Amino acid sequence: MTYANRTNHLKAEGAYAVLAKAQALEADGREIIHFEIGQPDFDTFPNIGLAGIQAISNGKTRYTPPAGTPAFRRAIAMDASKRRGIEISPEQVVVGPGGKPHIFFPTLALVNPGDEVIYPNPGFPTYEAMIGVAGGKPVPVPLVEENNFSFDLDIFDKLINEKTKLIIINSPSNPTGGIIPKVDLEHIAAAAKKYDYWVLSDEIYARIVYDGIGDAPSIYALPGMAERTIIMDGFSKTYAMTGWRLGYGIMPKELARRVGLLLTHSVGSTAEFTQDAGIEALTGDQAQITSVIAEYEKRRNIIVDGLNSLPGITCQKPQGAFYVFPNIRGLGKSSDKVANWILEEAGIALLPGTSFGEYGEGYLRLSYANSIENIERAIEKMSKILK
Numbered sequence: 001m002t003y004a005n006r007t008n009h010l011k012a013e014g015a016y017a018v019l020a021k022a023q024a025l026e027a028d029g030r031e032i033i034h035f036e037i038g039q040p041d042f043d044t045f046p047n048i049g050l051a052g053i054q055a056i057s058n059g060k061t062r063y064t065p066p067a068g069t070p071a072f073r074r075a076i077a078m079d080a081s082k083r084r085g086i087e088i089s090p091e092q093v094v095v096g097p098g099g100k101p102h103i104f105f106p107t108l109a110l111v112n113p114g115d116e117v118i119y120p121n122p123g124f125p126t127y128e129a130m131i132g133v134a135g136g137k138p139v140p141v142p143l144v145e146e147n148n149f150s151f152d153l154d155i156f157d158k159l160i161n162e163k164t165k166l167i168i169i170n171s172p173s174n175p176t177g178g179i180i181p182k183v184d185l186e187h188i189a190a191a192a193k194k195y196d197y198w199v200l201s202d203e204i205y206a207r208i209v210y211d212g213i214g215d216a217p218s219i220y221a222l223p224g225m226a227e228r229t230i231i232m233d234g235f236s237k238t239y240a241m242t243g244w245r246l247g248y249g250i251m252p253k254e255l256a257r258r259v260g261l262l263l264t265h266s267v268g269s270t271a272e273f274t275q276d277a278g279i280e281a282l283t284g285d286q287a288q289i290t291s292v293i294a295e296y297e298k299r300r301n302i303i304v305d306g307l308n309s310l311p312g313i314t315c316q317k318p319q320g321a322f323y324v325f326p327n328i329r330g331l332g333k334s335s336d337k338v339a340n341w342i343l344e345e346a347g348i349a350l351l352p353g354t355s356f357g358e359y360g361e362g363y364l365r366l367s368y369a370n371s372i373e374n375i376e377r378a379i380e381k382m383s384k385i386l387k
Helices: 012-028 046-057 070-084 100-110 125-133 152-161 183-196 253-266 273-284 287-308 337-344 373-384
Strands: 091-096 116-121 137-144 164-168 197-203 230-235 245-251 364-367
Touching: 012 337, 070 091, 070 230, 070 245, 070 273, 091 100, 091 253, 100 125, 100 164, 100 197, 100 230, 100 245, 100 253, 116 125, 125 137, 137 152, 152 183, 164 183, 164 364, 183 197, 287 373, 337 364, 337 373
Parallel strands: 116 137, 116 164, 164 197, 197 230
Antiparallel strands: 091 245, 230 245
């Protein structure tokens, strides 16, 4: 028996491998504090859950149009237009079960075998995976701590060329929490127009920002970029809806039509009751988001201060998302060894930076979507083994 080559490069996400090891230790009676999985520890907001329940009660459990219900697409277009300061029509919106279809399907619709795709490293592992499935050539650009984990633009300028078809950006970033400043977005946008390439902007954490920044700036809103940009967004992070599997893409109409066809012939459609819940999320009370972000900001400050108090570790304060990406080079060990050591000796599950690519070496990723009590206990446990 033989298999197609397009899956040969695929591997599991590091977070799930660490979770499995942590759960095995728990099964042996060990107490483990979990910082490896990137999902909110809050429940879905009550008004959103009730909207989904009501939709099921009203019989909204049948097929829907592959690109999403008209009402949901209108709600997304209105919300995105308001928050990004640019006019977006419902025809530009494509709904799917989660955010990943809006990474995979635009890539499949745009990238031919041999096309080069620039992507952030360290970055979300699905970026490199999808490039390979599409037959493209992955071209990583380092995110550098000295630039608040934005692109190393000098390397970016050397890598971009006539073979570049797509660039992927993620702001705020998983795993670093860094936000790409507007001046860097303008640099990337100028190159996009010069070389006529597309941009896929992963903005799933755009509303989870701190220090009074407001929404993270979007490259989509820069002059001349709406015609060549795909926004990927969704409900998992902002609204604590990871299990609802609800996301969307915003893109030019012709690309939306092609992505809609890929949805038609793959997942078919997205559950209507989840889309009704999404409408409530966008149009209902937003005060809950403000409250949750304020809580994340408190946690961020505590975990950053705690990590910076540990020998051999320094930690930049992230501007968004709910991750810290501490520098552990002072410990003199690889990221994998440090992550395993901390799990086995301190009972703290976290990820090596290399789970997000080669340029993540020398770092760890911790999700602070966890209680302040657990954060403080984790810092205390790490302190004991690092002395």
